[in-house]
Amino acid sequence: MKRAMSRKQAAAVAKTADTNGQAPPVDASGQPAPTSEAPPAETNGKVIAPAAAPDAPAPSTEPDDLPEPTFEHADDHPAYKLLVMLADLRITVVLFVLSLLLVFWGTLAQVDNGVWTVVAKYFRSLFVFVPLKVVFFNTLENSDAVIPFPGGWLIGGAMFVNLLAAHAVRFQLTWARSGILLTHAGIIVMMIGEVITGAAAQEANMVIMIGQTSNLLVDNRTCELAIIRNLDDRKDDVIAIPARRLATGATVDDGKLPFKIDVEEFMVNTKLFDAKSKKPDMKGFGRVHLAEAAPEVSGVDPNQRVDMPSVYLKLSTRDGKSLGTWLFSTKFGEQLQWIEVDGKKYQIILRFKQTSLDYDLHLNDFKHDLFPGTQTPKDFHAYVRLIDPANNVDRPVEIYMNAPLYYRGLTFYQSSWTTDERTGKANGTILQVVSNPGWLLPYISCGIVGVGLLMHFGLSLYRFLERRTVV
Amino acid sequence: MNATNLKKYMPYLAALIALAYFGFYAYTARPRKSAPAGEFDYYNFGRIPVIDGGRQKPIDTVARSTLMIITHRQSFYDYDEKKPTRHAATKWLLDVLITPPTSGEMFPEVLFVNRGADQPSWSHKVFRIENDELLRMLNLEMRDGLRYSFNEIVFDAQGAVRQQFRVYLLELRRAKQKDAKNHDLLESKVVELYDHLQLMNRLSAHMAPLVIPNADGTDQWKTFADAANRFGARTTELPDGPDAKTYEYYRALLQHYDRGEKAAFNHKLAEFLKYLEAEGRMGRADLEVFFNEFAPFYHCLELYVVLALVTGLSWLSPDWSDPVRRSAFAAMSVTFVVHTAGLILRMILQERMFVFVTNLYSSAVFIGLGCVFVCLIVEWIFHNGIAIVVGSATGFCTLIIAHILSLDGDTMIMMQAVLDTNFWLATHVTCITLGYTTAFVAGGMGIAYIFLGLFTDKLRGDGSANLTRMTYGVLCAGMFLSFVGTVLGGLWADYSWGRFWGWDPKENGALLIVIWIALILHARWGGMVKHRGVAVLSVLGIIVTSWSWFGTNFLGVGLHAYGGAKGAAMAALILIDLGFLAIAGLGCLPLEMWQSFRQDVPAQPPGAPAPMLPSAPPGAITPAAS
Structure with missing residues (x-):
């Protein structure tokens, strides 16, 4: 392997030497020339020479302690050899194939899973275990067999390294290369943007009924078990346990909690029935309701509903006394269940994760128009009053499609509406609230890559046409 | 005129013929003052x-x-006479409008002569039933065109409801109880026929379209049935206002038509249209009628297929291939202009300038246009005729797809609120559709490469490198x-929902x-593939692109639902993609099987075992180093 590499390098060196003294030959792509495995071939008596290799390392990339770097030096340096290996275009192509498969499977997986589950499993992960069913284009029936595959972070990271190595090895500041350079710089910006989004972006919903005021953000992608104790009329003591700690079989035993929790079953999505429980130690709503696991809402479902999680918990006191089995479900809405431990009353609820803003939105009115004679929405319009006494803000705002409200780092988008069950008319708005510190990067990236590609392909075309006219 | 002269002037001739062809159809679609005497004025009613x-x-x-939707044509034919005659869609509509509805809808039936089962619209053979199981269930013979009349489907010779139709209704009830996602082919066809019957029935019941404007000028129009309920059969003392006025005209028209009074109908119609014009309510109706009648995309489709075939065939004769190529270029340019004009007309009708694509249908039309445009440019640079064939073939295929998509009904639908922004429609959608376009053109060139290489000598010498340069x-x-x-x-997406x-x-x-x-x-760039590799990969690119264009729409379709309407479309897509896969497979055949690269080429180094394609410089559009 080592030898082969060296010989290839040597060949490149020889070729570069051939063209020394002439104008630097730059190939149309600005990418490295094909490796010289194929001998020069003759067609119709015309010799088509293999192109000179512009991938000869430029001196500028060499360490400073090599005053006059020759190609032999570069070839021998192990770090450089490693770099050359990492910069191999074959790796690039393999990575493209892998990402192609990952994106494709990640699309197919959305038939059975919600889009956010897929994003977490496939695209924001190092490894993913792809079910065999998905591997074979959903043509197999469900089975438990999976194949391991590199996830989005891994492939993206490898592309990042490959790209940086390629530019380290082949860096040239020429007009012909500048397009490629810009394009790849833009791609890197976009990758960084996606990393920031994956790590830091937050989305939540805000539901406000007409005539009401709210500051509550609800993230209906994650839920939490809240244990609330009234301290006095105005203050509550709330302990929230995030859903990830409530996996089936888990135990939550924390000194802050008044009791120990054993998770009997956690369901991502639930069907709820009215049925008497057969379990003798069932307490609370669970005595008359039965929860059954329902399939996750599919990522390709045209009317995107929300997963409604539920959980069966066994509660017991610290000294081991059973407090019974309880059913908590987001399907119970805001209905709380009471439990008394050591003479103290606690309210427990499984709810979507909530945060509150330190300012309020008041919904004055909501308009919802359809195209005449159809059910196609034409316009939604939320007439909102923004009230932030701390900043002396109290102004009316209209939020509608493609016209969000930007306020203090958050963006409020008109997303959906609630309907009155009796009249069927809209009686409230659902706003999508987003904060994403990386939101600007894709815009920048788009511009850079667009200009880069235009420059690169434009120059190639120009040179090509010019040569044709000369011929 | 001798052959040399003919060859010289052939491009002009071709352009003229293409112009005359479109001119003829534009002329027949022209607005006209009135109908020939003794006929109902169907054009102006429209x-x-x-x-x-x-x-x-x-x-x-x-x-x-x-x-x-119901007959897969924009007109219908009378098969009862010896020679089938074509009738305007508006004739069918008028016949339907004077037919009483078949079930339970409120309607002042007293307005019309009651003919029982002897309704003219019921004897028009317009319902297309292509499923043989359904035909057997209804005990209908399979005939040319597969189109059947309401009478044939529902009634026997004595005018009673047929036993088979009762069986059908039972099947229908069963199918309706199931979730549409789980329908098999027959069930989906049973429901589809019912939907089509209902479509006609809704028109008969005047539940659609909305014909009566709102008195206060808003767009909350009413149906004729609503207005009939309100104004009743009164002929006098109607309140003043656009709604009552329109109701009066429209009712009079239907009554004249029902009684077969041609002159009175045409006279009333002229009066009505004059009134509408005076009120400024015509909008772009006239332009749209012209556009419908002209059907520019359909005629472009016809010319594209001719151009592809003629140019391809001309390669058989080296003497004529060049003049034919130049002529095809001229005719294709004319077709391109008409294709573009058609899209511009659409944009005017939809009042969305620079928004080429608003739905799947227009994406197909636009992709066709893009393919032709790209290929005209490539042909202008390379002069080898391959781009003509690829361009007109892709133009033809995409317009066929557009035609199939138009079977869903009106092609100019309104946009959902979230999509209703001209800026993003004009930029994002245009760009992405042009992206599809280029992928299809590259794939078409890949196919050309494989077939020309396998079966002809066209890729010898510079041919291979040139075609790869074009693809590149x-x-x-x-x-x-x-x-x-x-x-x-x-x-x-970021701008709209963050x-x-x-x-x-x-x-x-x-x-x-x-x-x-x-x-x-x-x-x-890495030299992993050369000419042939680029061609094969480009063909595979068609599959990737077709997935993005159509495949994602089928994702929600369950496995067992291949029979349903969506399932059938999905099966068609899979079949077509398998075809492209097979072509790509052909491209991987060993080189000695390629006509263009056989070993008997004198320039090949002797004894070289099945060499790869002549290696070209990196970046295909760099010409050979001297």
Whole structure:
């Protein structure tokens, strides 16, 4: 392997030497020339020479302690050899194939899973275990067999390294290369943007009924078990346990909690029935309701509903006394269940994760128009009053499609509406609230890559046409 | 005129013929003052503006799009006479409008002569039933065209409901109880026929379209049935206002038509249209009627297939291939202009300038236009006729797809609120569709490469390198367009709901195209593939692109639902893609089987075992180093 590499390098060196003294030959792509495995071939008596290799390392990339770097030096340096290996275009192509498969499977997986589950499993992960069913284009029936595959972070990271190595090895500041350079710089910006989004972006919903005021953000992608104790009329003591700690079989035993929790079953999505429980130690709503696991809402479902999680918990006191089995479900809405431990009353609820803003939105009115004679929405319009006494803000705002409200780092988008069950008319708005510190990067990236590609392909075309006219 | 002269002037001749061809159809579609004596003025009846599907349109469009759904044509034929005669869609509509509805709808039936089962619209053979199981269930013989009349489907010779139709209704009830997702082929066809019957019935019951404007001028129009309920059969003392006035005219028209009073009908119609014009209510109805009648895309389709065939055949004669190529270029340019004009007309009708694509149908039309445009440029640079064949073939195929898509009804639907922004439609959608375009053109060139290489000598010498250069150039444009288009889509999403990239199926589909083109270009730059490899990969690119364009729409379709309407479309897509896969497979045949690269080429180094294609310089559009 080592030898082969060296010989290839040597060949490149020889070729570069051939063209020394002439104008630097730059190939149309600005990418490295094909490796010289194929001998020069003759067609119709015309010799088509293999192109000179512009991938000869430029001196500028060499360490400073090599005053006059020759190609032999570069070839021998192990770090450089490693770099050359990492910069191999074959790796690039393999990575493209892998990402192609990952994106494709990640699309197919959305038939059975919600889009956010897929994003977490496939695209924001190092490894993913792809079910065999998905591997074979959903043509197999469900089975438990999976194949391991590199996830989005891994492939993206490898592309990042490959790209940086390629530019380290082949860096040239020429007009012909500048397009490629810009394009790849833009791609890197976009990758960084996606990393920031994956790590830091937050989305939540805000539901406000007409005539009401709210500051509550609800993230209906994650839920939490809240244990609330009234301290006095105005203050509550709330302990929230995030859903990830409530996996089936888990135990939550924390000194802050008044009791120990054993998770009997956690369901991502639930069907709820009215049925008497057969379990003798069932307490609370669970005595008359039965929860059954329902399939996750599919990522390709045209009317995107929300997963409604539920959980069966066994509660017991610290000294081991059973407090019974309880059913908590987001399907119970805001209905709380009471439990008394050591003479103290606690309210427990499984709810979507909530945060509150330190300012309020008041919904004055909501308009919802359809195209005449159809059910196609034409316009939604939320007439909102923004009230932030701390900043002396109290102004009316209209939020509608493609016209969000930007306020203090958050963006409020008109997303959906609630309907009155009796009249069927809209009686409230659902706003999508987003904060994403990386939101600007894709815009920048788009511009850079667009200009880069235009420059690169434009120059190639120009040179090509010019040569044709000369011929 | 001798052959040399003919060859010289052939391009002009071709352009003239193409112009005359379109001119003829434009002339027959022209607005006309009145109908020939002794006939109902169907053309001008079609100009009456109504609201349907959320937008104002001429009633002609309603008639055509309804017929398109039930009979797959914009007109219908009378088969009873010896020679089938073609009738306007508006004639069918008028016949339907004077037919009493078949069930339970409130309607003042007293207005019309009661003919029992002897309704003219019931004897028009317009219901297309292509499923043989359904035909057997209804005990209908399989006939040419597969079109049946309401009478044939429902009634026996004595005018009683047929036993078979009762069986059908039972089947229908069973199918309706199931979730549409789980329908098998027969069930979906049973429901489909019912939907088509209902479509006609709704027109008969005047529950659609909205023909009576609102008195206060808003777009909350009423149906004729609503107005009839309100105004009743009164002929005098109607209140003053556009609604009562329109109701009066419209009712009079239907009554005249029902009684067969041609002159009175035409006279009333002229009066009505004059009134509408005076009120300024015609909008763009006239233009749309002309557009419907002209059907520019349909005629472009016809010319494209002719051009592809003629240019391809001309390669058989080296003497004529060049003049034919130049002529085809001229005719294709004319067709391109008409194709463009058609899209511009559409934009005017939809009042969305620079928004080429608003739905799947227009994306197909626009992709066709893009393919032709790209190929005209490539042909202008390379002069070898391959781009003519590829361009007209892709133009033809995409317009066929557009035609199939138009079977769903009106092609100018209103946009959902979230999509209703001209800026993003004009930028993102245009870019992404042009990205599809380039991928299809590159794929077409790949197919050309494989077939020309396998079966002809055209790729000898410079041929191979030139064709690869063409493909490469198109791929580069595709890289730019699909990347920018995809990212613009993300920016739109960020702007509209704060999420740049959500990994949803459509976004992923677009990303796949970007990755695929990037893969081809990098594999080429890295020397991993050469001419033939680029061709094969480009053909596979068609599959990737068709997935993004159509495949993602089928994702929600369950496995067992291959029979349903969506399932059938999905099966068709899979079959077509398998075809492209097979072509790509052909491209992988050993080189000694390729006519263009056989070993008996004198320039090949002797004894070289099945060499790869002549290696070209990196970046296909760099010519050979001297």
